[in-house]
Amino acid sequence: MxxxxxxxxxxxxxxxxxxxxxxxxxxxxxxxxxxxxxxxxxxxxxxxxxxxxxxxxxxxxxxxxxxxxxxxxxxxKNLPPRPPFRPSGMEQATSDKAVAGKEKPARRRGPKGDTGKVTGEEVLPASVPPGSRFKGYKDCVVRDLVMRVEVVRYRRECWVTPDGDTIIAPLPAGTQGGFGSNLRRFCLMLHAHGQVTTQRLTTLLNDVGVEISKRQVIRFLTERLDGFHAEDAAVLHAG
Structure with missing residues (x-):
């Protein structure tokens, strides 16, 4: 056609x-x-x-x-289970979309509320010409973050009782595999709230001077978490 x-x-x-x-x-x-x-x-x-x-x-x-x-x-295979943490929802928290029906609260301006928690004080000298008069100090509160690796040698006392039993002083609570509780809290916080993978955690800790393996980091995130669950529940209950 x-x-x-x-x-x-x-x-x-x-x-x-x-x-x-x-x-x-x-x-x-x-x-x-x-x-x-x-x-x-x-x-x-x-x-x-x-x-x-x-x-x-x-x-x-x-x-x-x-x-x-x-x-x-x-x-x-008797492998450790997955960490019992849910994603922190960081994507939703940082999204530009406003929550329906909720207005963004106005940002309060004014003095910071942590000025009463000063942890250190340092006097800064000024270069002045001869004959100047001292008029006191002008305070300025500066916030900073210090990450420091500590390797502590605990000398545990050993005693022998009259019955022949040996008593050794216990390590501080939370110590696991030669690592302290603060290091473990740091790993749990970054993994649960910051969504940092175990490989990146291992690299970060080794870069700052902590000699640790990826297997040990996985143990931090999967084993012996009852104490941290109890601490989390206590904080939630206290408000």
Whole structure:
């Protein structure tokens, strides 16, 4: 079937009445065919959207099944379980989208509330010409963060009782595998709240001078967490 060629619209002023009718009829037919094609494309687009949604649901289900299989394999191999921490929601907290129905509170301006918790004081001398009079001090509170690695040798007393039993002084609470409780708290905080991986934690600690392996970091995050759970519950209860 040969495609009928319509007259040029630019020459409509010179066309006869019959030619104008043919032009309008042809344009209407083209518009109808375009509408039919648009409807077909819309139906195909909706079908693809439905298939995409179904694939997303199937993908989520497969991820859940995969994680269940991983947990079962870890249980059969007696591997440590996953850390009992949920993501901190950092993405939602830092999102630019405001929470529906809630207005962002106005930022309060004024003096800081931690000026009464000064941990150190240092006098800064000034270079003045001879004959100047001392007029006191002008205080300025500066906040800073100091990360320092400590390697402490605990000399544990050893005693022998009259019955022949040996008593050795216990290590401070929270000590595990030659590492203190503050280091373990630091790892738990970065992993749970900062979403830092175990590999990055290991690299960070080695960079600042703590000789520790990735296996030990994993132990920090998975073993003997009852004390930290109790401490967390006590803090939550105290408000």
């Amino acid at each position: 040969t495609k009928r060629r319509l007259p040029m619209i630019e020459h409509a002023d010179t066309l006869s009445l019959k030619a104008l009718r043919e032009l309008v009829t042809g344009l209407v037919e083209r518009a109808d065919r375009a509408d039919i094609r648009i409807e077909a494309l819309g139906a195909e687009n909706q079908k693809l959207r439905d298939e995409n949604a179904q694939l997303r649901i199937e993908n989520t289900r497969l991820k859940v099944d995969n994680q269940l299989l991983r947990d079962e394999i870890a249980r059969l």
